[in-house]
Amino acid sequence: MKPTDLTLNEQLRITTRELSKRKKAFNISEKSIQTLLEAKPIILAELDDIINDFYKELLNVEGVPEIIGDAESLHRLGNHVKFYIRTLLGGTYDMDYIQSRLRIGMVHKRIGVSPKLYFAAYKIFNKLIRSRLLTLGNTSSCESCLDRTDALENIILFDLALVSDTFILGLVNELNRSKEELEEYAHELERTVAIRTKQLAEQASRDGLTGLYNQRTFFDHLELEISRSHRRGDTFSICYFDLDNFKKANDTHGHKYGDEILINVATAMKQVLRKEDIAARYGGDEFCILFPDTQSGECRTICERLIEDFSKINSMNIVTMSIGLAEFSPETGLDADTLIKMADKAMYSSKKNPGHYITQYSDVVITSPDDEYDPTA
Structure with a gap:
């Protein structure tokens, strides 16, 4: 509940x-109230002088003139x-x-009056009114004067x-x-740190x-996919390719042109790949794609579309793609390194x-023992 929903009494x-x-703690009884009402005419008769004397003393207290500000x-x-003062001596001390x-x-707190200054003002105020009661009251009865000052x-x-x-x-x-505010700042800081941490991890x-993903991240995804494949019995495929004539294009037209070719490859990959596919720049002009729950035949179809889209981006480009595909199934017992080597071959x-x-x-034609991979070896 907001403070504005409650009165100060309720707060x-x-x-x-x-x-x-x-009232009981401060001995404000019917008798003391009657005593204050009797003192009221004495105080009101001197009210202007009391106010003048009050501010004459109060303005000598350090810090008060600056708070009041002007005449x-x-x-x-x-x-x-x-x-x-009139309400102080009014005799009605109810909830209002x-x-x-x-x-x-609350008003004095908001305008910057410290408790020290407020108590100092009350001391001056109490002294001035007491002195009026003692000097102007019924001097024939000191006891009556003391009752009034006590009640006041x-x-x-x-x-x-x-x-x-x-x-x-x-x-x-x-x-x-x-x-x-501190808690909100802490939460906001946590959110900012979490977002920044995520951004840094992504970078x-x-x-x-x-x-595209880098080689290390691709390898992490590949190992995870192997674990999932073993659990689910799924088949998946990977694609490994590099760019033919890339060095020639780079040397002829400069590194900026070479960078544009690499960006075009990434653009084509993003256009044809599915949300679940993992695309990576494996290094230099080499790229890898992980196709979850996909056999090599389906993988070939996607790669054909990749070639088509890449060619459309720059039809004058002399760079072409040499693509290798490898398929994983749980019964082969392959690991990530071996699967990548197969796609590389x-x-x-x-x-x-x-x-x-x-x-x-x-479909690789084996021409030497080094070309052959035996999964039972």
């Missing part, structure tokens, strides 16, 4: 019962104090009175306790706001030029043919 939990307790504000404050005193304290002091302390409560409430509210997993077989070419590892 400080001052009920009718609490009011009665406070107009001083005059306005004097009128407020006159009203305050409590609310008005709490509001006075009790009601002033009663008010001062209420004002102190509002200062404390203001500090508690400030503390709670600061705590909420660390990506190739800076093409935006299929890719080198493609290089024996001019232009774009795709070779599946199962």
